[in-house]
Amino acid sequence: MTHPILETRDLTVRFGGHVAVDAVSCTFRTGELCAIVGPNGAGKTTYFNLISGQIPASAGRVVLNGQDITRAGVSRRCDLGIGRAFQLTNLFPNLTVLENVRLVIQSKRRMGFALFSTAASHVELTNRAEEILDSVRMMPLSGYKVSELSHGNQRKLEVALLIALDPLVYMFDEPTAGMSVDEAPVVLDLIARLKAQTDRTILLVEHKMDVIRSLADRIVVLHNGALAADGAPAEVMASDVVQEAYMGKELDIA
Numbered sequence: 001m002t003h004p005i006l007e008t009r010d011l012t013v014r015f016g017g018h019v020a021v022d023a024v025s026c027t028f029r030t031g032e033l034c035a036i037v038g039p040n041g042a043g044k045t046t047y048f049n050l051i052s053g054q055i056p057a058s059a060g061r062v063v064l065n066g067q068d069i070t071r072a073g074v075s076r077r078c079d080l081g082i083g084r085a086f087q088l089t090n091l092f093p094n095l096t097v098l099e100n101v102r103l104v105i106q107s108k109r110r111m112g113f114a115l116f117s118t119a120a121s122h123v124e125l126t127n128r129a130e131e132i133l134d135s136v137r138m139m140p141l142s143g144y145k146v147s148e149l150s151h152g153n154q155r156k157l158e159v160a161l162l163i164a165l166d167p168l169v170y171m172f173d174e175p176t177a178g179m180s181v182d183e184a185p186v187v188l189d190l191i192a193r194l195k196a197q198t199d200r201t202i203l204l205v206e207h208k209m210d211v212i213r214s215l216a217d218r219i220v221v222l223h224n225g226a227l228a229a230d231g232a233p234a235e236v237m238a239s240d241v242v243q244e245a246y247m248g249k250e251l252d253i254a
């Protein structure tokens with residue numbers, strides 16, 4: 001069994017009297033791709049927000065690589081290895097796509113956000129940034145400002161920026177939402193390659209069952225904020241509780 005990289009222990013958040021995430025205890029392991037599913041309003045995005053630090057927990061713990069990060073802010077969690085796509089998109093909307101990717105690589109290498117560096121490091125950084133953009137098939141857009149990109153291309157850039165950041169845990173919340181039929185497979189292919197070629201942990205909130213089937217090693221089901229099922233895809237999908245309560249109604253079964 002592989003090493004646990006991320007754990008939530010009785011993680012809970014209340015908004016007034018409403019418990020949006022209810023004592024969720026879950027362990028995510030190195031190298032696994034875990035799909036988080038559940039009906040609308042089940043608490044999936046809120047659970048993500050608690051892990052990435054967008055909102056503070058009312059109770060419980062978030063532990064990354066053995067370190068309690070429950071009280072850490074978003075940027076500290078990002079430094080420690082929690083990478084969530086949307087945090088990065090509008091980093092520098094008036095800089096180009098290439099400059100944005102290069103700056104994330106620089107920040108990861110603790111070189112600061114200086115736009116100008118030595119000639120050699122500039123060339124090396126640019127090469128790496130171009131390699132990443134090539135992998136998301138965005139090289140033709142490298143000179144565009146981020147603010148000029150279509151929604152689909154901004155989502156692709158999010159993935160590119162996340163790859164540049166190379167976190168321990170990649171978090172994708174419906175990564176193909178709003179994308180065209182041409183664009184979505186590019187992003188899904190990238191996630192599949194991340195899974196195949198790295199030992200990173202990937203958490204994926206997703207409604208599309210065909211995507212879950214092709215990518216997930218494990219499925220966690222949330223319902224009314226609580227953990228309703230957790231296990232291998234075939235086992236979870238076949239379980240009575242999931243079949244009856246969620247799969248047919250809420251998930252987009254292809």
Ligand SMILES: Nc1ncnc2c1ncn2[C@@H]1O[C@H](COP(=O)(O)OP(=O)(O)OP(=O)(O)O)[C@@H](O)[C@H]1O
Binds near residue numbers: 015018040044047
């Ligand atoms: N900041 C907030 N204040 C009050 N209630 C909130 C807040 N954020 C989320 N909620 C509530 O918490 C519950 C869980 O919402 P969440 O967005 O996490 O669900 P979800 O599973 O991601 O849904 P969807 O699949 O529709 O995106 C909902 O009832 C929502 O209205």
